[in-house]
């Protein structure tokens with residue numbers, strides 16, 4: 001992101017973040033209610049570089065952010081080297097394990113690969129401020145919240161695409177809109 005590039009002052013982060021209205025929902029992981037098999041299915045069915053981790057689907061409270069490649073490596077390693085890790089094993093991003101089902105397989109603990117303080121902005125943050133944060137902190141992605149709940153994600157590429165769209169617009173339409 002070039003510092004000298006001008007940004008459209010009227011847009012808000014909500015206008016540039018994903019998912020858009022027509023997109024599939026944000027792909028998130030829950031902190032303690034998914035199995036290894038469910039996490040693998042989500043990773044395989046999407047191409048995203050990372051996944052927000054939330055307390056629960058209902059709450060959408062943000063716990064952290066996990067990179068796709070770290071998830072793949074950790075699960076592959078655990079399946080090969082860790083006793084009892086199977087598709088039905090619970091994936092735990094929490095510090096403490098919930099009371100364990102004595103009959104079930106042991107859980108896979110993945111708190112170690114979780115970024116516990118991912119950068120966030122609110123949906124109503126003006127885009128020029130969000131762009132400034134990306135530039136100054138060298139971010140690749142940033143999560144978007146609304147009233148403390150996770151709403152979406154915005155990547156550096158989303159911003160660059162949005163800038164390109166603005167640049168390609170007829171200058172008159174920018175001036176008079």
Ligand code: ADP
Pocket residue numbers: 017018019025026027028047048049050051052153154155156157158
């Ligand atoms: P990039 O934008 O650098 O290609 P990604 O591959 O992570 O990065 O994201 C591709 C697109 O999907 C972007 O528009 C981004 O906003 C969106 N996206 C990223 N992560 C998720 C996710 N977990 N759920 C839904 N959409 C996402």
